[in-house]
Amino acid sequence: MAGEEARVKVHVSGEDDFFWVENTVNGYASNIPIRAASIEDAERMAPQIEHLIKTLYRKAYRDGFFSCQQAIKDVLGISK
Secondary structure: OOOOOOOEEEEEEEEOOEEEEEEEEOOEEOOOOEEEOOHHHHHHHHHHHHHHHHHHHHHHHHHOHHHHHHHHHHHHOOOO
């Protein structure tokens, strides 16, 4: 169904000894990066996170717009 596919971008970042995975869904960036123990862990997590977001978005989209936004926020730990 058209519209149920999310535009997801996942980016691995790091600084000093801290590493994280950032994600953007349909142009909206998550305010809470997902932390990783190493750059390798972050790179390993990135495709899994992308798949998870796309799966959740598809399911939630079918349940309705509000549910879609809420499901994504819940799984990513966004409180607003």
